[in-house]
Amino acid sequence: MAKIADILAAGPSSSFEFFPPKTPGAVAQLEQALLELEPLNPSFVSVTYGAGGSSRSKTIEIVKRIKEEFGLEAMAHFTCVGATEPELRATLHEMREAGIDNVLALRGDPPAGEQVWTKTEGGLEYSRELVELISRDYPFTIGAACFPETHIHATSAEDDLRYLKEKVDAGAKFLITQLFFDNRRYFEFLGQARAAGIEVPILPGIMPITNVDQIERFTALCGAHIPPGLSAALRTRRDEPDAALQLGVAYAALQCAYLLRGGAPGIHFYTLNRSSATRAILAALRAQEPWREA
Numbered sequence: 001m002a003k004i005a006d007i008l009a010a011g012p013s014s015s016f017e018f019f020p021p022k023t024p025g026a027v028a029q030l031e032q033a034l035l036e037l038e039p040l041n042p043s044f045v046s047v048t049y050g051a052g053g054s055s056r057s058k059t060i061e062i063v064k065r066i067k068e069e070f071g072l073e074a075m076a077h078f079t080c081v082g083a084t085e086p087e088l089r090a091t092l093h094e095m096r097e098a099g100i101d102n103v104l105a106l107r108g109d110p111p112a113g114e115q116v117w118t119k120t121e122g123g124l125e126y127s128r129e130l131v132e133l134i135s136r137d138y139p140f141t142i143g144a145a146c147f148p149e150t151h152i153h154a155t156s157a158e159d160d161l162r163y164l165k166e167k168v169d170a171g172a173k174f175l176i177t178q179l180f181f182d183n184r185r186y187f188e189f190l191g192q193a194r195a196a197g198i199e200v201p202i203l204p205g206i207m208p209i210t211n212v213d214q215i216e217r218f219t220a221l222c223g224a225h226i227p228p229g230l231s232a233a234l235r236t237r238r239d240e241p242d243a244a245l246q247l248g249v250a251y252a253a254l255q256c257a258y259l260l261r262g263g264a265p266g267i268h269f270y271t272l273n274r275s276s277a278t279r280a281i282l283a284a285l286r287a288q289e290p291w292r293e294a
Helices: 004-009 024-040 056-070 085-097 127-137 157-170 183-195 212-222 228-235 241-261 276-288
Strands: 013-018 044-047 074-079 102-106 141-146 174-177 266-270
Touching: 004 141, 004 174, 013 024, 013 276, 024 056, 024 276, 044 056, 056 074, 056 085, 074 085, 074 127, 085 127, 102 127, 127 141, 127 157, 141 157, 157 183, 183 241, 212 228, 228 241, 241 266, 241 276, 266 276
Parallel strands: 013 044, 013 266, 044 074, 074 102, 102 141, 141 174
Antiparallel strands: none
């Protein structure tokens, strides 16, 4: 069993997030990304659950395949969305039987077409409850999400931090942040978390910008902010896809180097099932080894 909490404690990590493809073309894209990223020997990879928990069987299938065919440690995302507690337990049993060791426990977003989170009758309402259930009855190492810029549905930053502490106290052994573009947000959040008694590793989640319109949609949905200088530079490249991609890769490489130099336990790349940007950034980081300056 490879526990991600132990992997993070061993030194700077690199990890990739993928999502289950929905079309034959998307399947081929994921296959290509896996083939190109596997030689980089990531510390682990993760596979999302899909919007509204719509792809749980595909998630388990992909995680199992990555572990068996590529020899990589793979973590399954797991949400409360659209499932009763018995159904959640059935999925956890399936994960255990598939040889999965690590789970990222999330509340999840509302199903497609719904704006407000509503607890499924007979299910769970909070990610903390999901962490408790897994920690109490299953052998998985549990990760959870955190939000340097505060969750969009949180009543306040203080409440958000208090709920995060509850997740850690319930059994979460490491945290992965939502995407962000201002490193000061991460380090300020890290200080606040430590002051609140949260001592587990907090892994920064980085999304290399490859498309201007796409990243503006993502940040509008999740509440992340693009710093004014970066936003202005992106706007001037809106109609120049290659120039926008080059800027996104350069910015993310600098962002990651600063994070690692500041002592971050690694970088979790939101790959969007593509490899070129992540490969370039990771190659630059490994050439420079900024963590040695920490």
